[in-house]
Amino acid sequence: MSFKVSEDVAVCGGRLLKLSHFSQVIGTIMNVNVYLPKQYYSQTDNKVIPAVYYLSGLTCSPQNASEKAFWPFQADKYGFAVVFPDTSPRGGDVPGDPEGSWDFGVGAGFYVNATQKPYDKHYQMYDYIHKELPTSLDEYFSNGSRLDFVDNVAITGHSMGGFGALAGFLKNYDANRYKSCSAFAPIVNPIKVPWGRKAFGGYLGADEEAWKGYDPSELVKKVSNRGNDRILIHQGTKDPFLESNLKPELLLEASKGTSWEGKIDLKLVDGFDHSYYFVSSFVPEHAAFHAKNLGLI
Amino acid sequence: MSFKVSEDVAVCGGRLLKLSHFSQVIGTIMNVNVYLPKQYYSQTDNKVIPAVYYLSGLTCSPQNASEKAFWPFQADKYGFAVVFPDTSPRGGDVPGDPEGSWDFGVGAGFYVNATQKPYDKHYQMYDYIHKELPTSLDEYFSNGSRLDFVDNVAITGHSMGGFGALAGFLKNYDANRYKSCSAFAPIVNPIKVPWGRKAFGGYLGADEEAWKGYDPSELVKKVSNRGNDRILIHQGTKDPFLESNLKPELLLEASKGTSWEGKIDLKLVDGFDHSYYFVSSFVPEHAAFHAKNLGLI
Numbered sequence: 001m002s003f004k005v006s007e008d009v010a011v012c013g014g015r016l017l018k019l020s021h022f023s024q025v026i027g028t029i030m031n032v033n034v035y036l037p038k039q040y041y042s043q044t045d046n047k048v049i050p051a052v053y054y055l056s057g058l059t060c061s062p063q064n065a066s067e068k069a070f071w072p073f074q075a076d077k078y079g080f081a082v083v084f085p086d087t088s089p090r091g092g093d094v095p096g097d098p099e100g101s102w103d104f105g106v107g108a109g110f111y112v113n114a115t116q117k118p119y120d121k122h123y124q125m126y127d128y129i130h131k132e133l134p135t136s137l138d139e140y141f142s143n144g145s146r147l148d149f150v151d152n153v154a155i156t157g158h159s160m161g162g163f164g165a166l167a168g169f170l171k172n173y174d175a176n177r178y179k180s181c182s183a184f185a186p187i188v189n190p191i192k193v194p195w196g197r198k199a200f201g202g203y204l205g206a207d208e209e210a211w212k213g214y215d216p217s218e219l220v221k222k223v224s225n226r227g228n229d230r231i232l233i234h235q236g237t238k239d240p241f242l243e244s245n246l247k248p249e250l251l252l253e254a255s256k257g258t259s260w261e262g263k264i265d266l267k268l269v270d271g272f273d274h275s276y277y278f279v280s281s282f283v284p285e286h287a288a289f290h291a292k293n294l295g296l297i
Numbered sequence: 298m299s300f301k302v303s304e305d306v307a308v309c310g311g312r313l314l315k316l317s318h319f320s321q322v323i324g325t326i327m328n329v330n331v332y333l334p335k336q337y338y339s340q341t342d343n344k345v346i347p348a349v350y351y352l353s354g355l356t357c358s359p360q361n362a363s364e365k366a367f368w369p370f371q372a373d374k375y376g377f378a379v380v381f382p383d384t385s386p387r388g389g390d391v392p393g394d395p396e397g398s399w400d401f402g403v404g405a406g407f408y409v410n411a412t413q414k415p416y417d418k419h420y421q422m423y424d425y426i427h428k429e430l431p432t433s434l435d436e437y438f439s440n441g442s443r444l445d446f447v448d449n450v451a452i453t454g455h456s457m458g459g460f461g462a463l464a465g466f467l468k469n470y471d472a473n474r475y476k477s478c479s480a481f482a483p484i485v486n487p488i489k490v491p492w493g494r495k496a497f498g499g500y501l502g503a504d505e506e507a508w509k510g511y512d513p514s515e516l517v518k519k520v521s522n523r524g525n526d527r528i529l530i531h532q533g534t535k536d537p538f539l540e541s542n543l544k545p546e547l548l549l550e551a552s553k554g555t556s557w558e559g560k561i562d563l564k565l566v567d568g569f570d571h572s573y574y575f576v577s578s579f580v581p582e583h584a585a586f587h588a589k590n591l592g593l594i
Binding site (some may be wrong): 009010011012015016067068070072073236238269270271272273275276277278280281284 | 306307308309312313364365367369370533535566567568569570572573574575577578581
C-alpha cells in the first residue's frame with residue numbers, strides 16, 4: 001500500500017502531495033493528490049486532522065480541482081486534509097469508450113464497480129474510493145501521524161463526482177462511514193438522464209434494477225436519516241447541463257415523504273455555470289459545512 | 298475602442314468578462330479578461346471602484362491567472378476590479394520566436410515596445426498595457442459607471458509580468474500613473490539574465506543602453522521615491538528559475554544608496570515554487586497591500 005510522491009508543492013500554509021500507488025482493486029497505478037493543511041506541519045498543534053474527499057467530474061484528473069477549486073485556504077482555516085482522487089483507471093490495457101467520447105470510459109469511471117466486460121477488470125471505482133484508497137492513505141500516513149482518512153471524514157464532489165459523493169454517502173450511511181456530504185452541480189438521478197444511462201448501461205449492464213443501487217434518488221427512499229443530518233447542494237442556474245443531466249429537483253421530489261424530506265439544502269445560485277469558477281465560488285460555504293459536521297467548529 | 302464580450306461568467310460575488318478588442322497600437326485583436334467585483338453590481342454601493350492590473354508570465358493567456366490565481370474573493374473583499382491582459386499579440390502575421398521556444402515571441406511580449414523588425418510591427422506591449430488598454434477600458438465602461446481603469450490603479454504581475462509591473466510602475470512613477478506596485482517572482486534585472494537578454498536583444502536590438510530604459514534595477518537609480526512608497530515582492534525559495542533568471546537580490550543591491558533603499562519588501566517564502574500554487578497563496582497579501590494604497594482600507 002505504498003505511495004510514490006511525484007511532487008510535494010508548497011500551497012498556502014500546507015503542502016499538496018501528488019501521489020501514485022498500485023491499486024489492488026483497480027489493477028493499475030492510480031494517481032491521487034492530497035492537500036495537508038498547515039496544522040499538520042505545526043509543531044504545537046495536536047488535534048487529529050480529518051479529511052474531505054473531493055470527487056471530480058467527467059474528464060478530470062486530480063490536477064484540475066487541485067489547481068482550480070481553491071480548497072487549500074479553507075483547509076488551513078479549519079484544519080482538514082483534502083483528497084483529490086482520479087476519475088477512472090488510466091493507461092495500459094484500460095478500455096475507453098468505444099464511441100471515443102468523453103462521458104464514458106477513461107476520465108468517466110462514475111465511481112461504480114463495473115460488472116460488464118471489458119470494464120469489470122479495472123473499473124472498480126466504488127471499492128477504490130470508499131474502501132481501498134482511505135485504508136491505503138491511513139496506512140501510508142499512520143506512522144505517528146495525526147491524519148485521519150477513515151473515521152472522521154467528509155465527502156463532496158462536482159457533477160459526476162457530486163453523484164459519486166451522494167451515492168457513496170447514502171450507500172454507506174448506515175455504517176456511518178462519512179460524517180458529512182455535499183455536492184456541486186451533481187447528477188442526482190443517473191438512471192433517468194443520458195450521462196447516467198450511458199454509464200450504467202456500459203458498466204452495469206442492461207438490468208436497470210442493478211442501477212438503482214447507485215442512484216441517490218432511489219437511495220434516499222431506502223436509507224433512514226438518523227436525525228438531523230443534512231446534505232448541501234449548490235447548482236448554478238446557467239449550467240448548460242442543468243436540464244439535460246443534472247435536474248436536482250428530482251432528488252428533492254424523491255425525498256418527499258422520506259426521512260430526508262426537508263434535509264437536502266439545494267441552493268440554486270443565479271447565473272453560475274458548470275465550471276471551476278462556480279465550484280471555487282462556493283467551496284468556502286461547503287468547507288464551513290463540513291468543518292461543522294467534522295467537529296472542527 | 299469597443300470591446301466584444303465573448304463570455305460573461307459568474308464568479309464569487311461578481312462577474313469575469315472575457316473581452317477582445319482591436320488594438321490600434323498592436324495592430325491585432327487583443328484578448329483581455331476583466332473581473333468586476335460584487336460592489337459593481339450592488340444597487341446601494343456608490344464608491345468608485347479602482348482596478349488592479351495583473352500582468353501574466355511567459356506562455357500565459359488571460360485565462361491562466363483568471364482560473365488559477367484566485368483574485369475574485371480578494372477583489373470582492375476590498376472592492377477593486379482586476380484586469381488580466383494578454384502577454385503578447387497573437388495570430389495572423391504576428392511573428393514568433395525563430396527558434397520556436399516559449400521565452401520569446403508569442404506569449405512572451407515582455408511588455409516592451411519593440412524597435413526591431415519584424416517585431417516592431419505588432420509587439421508594442423508597453424504602449425498597449427500602460428496607455429491604450431486603460432484608456433479603452435475606461436471609455437468602454439464609462440457610461441455612468443463607477444469603474445476607474447486609469448486614475449486610481451495598481452499594477453502587479455508574475456515572473457515576466459512581475460518585471461512588466463515593476464518597469465511600468467517605475468517608468469511612470471513621476472507621472473503618478475500607478476498608486477501601488479507589487480510582484481510575484483519577478484525578473485528584476487532583465488539585462489543581466491538569459492530571459493531578459495534574449496527578449497531585449499530580439500525586441501530592442503544590440504544596443505544595451507536602450508535596454509536599461511526598461512530594467513527595474515536601472516530605473517530605481519533614476520526615479521526618486523516621493524516619500525514612503527513601498528514595493529512588495531514575494532519569491533519562493535524552491536523556484537527553479539530563482540538563480541538563473543529571477544535573482545531578486547539584484548534589485549535590492551541596485552536600490553542601495555537610492556531613495557528606494559529599504560522600501561522594497563522582498564519576502565523570500567520557504568519551499569514555494571514558480572507556479573500558480575505559489576501565486577494564489579500570496580494573492581491575499583498583495584490584495585491587502587494594493588487595497589491600502591488605493592485607499593480602500
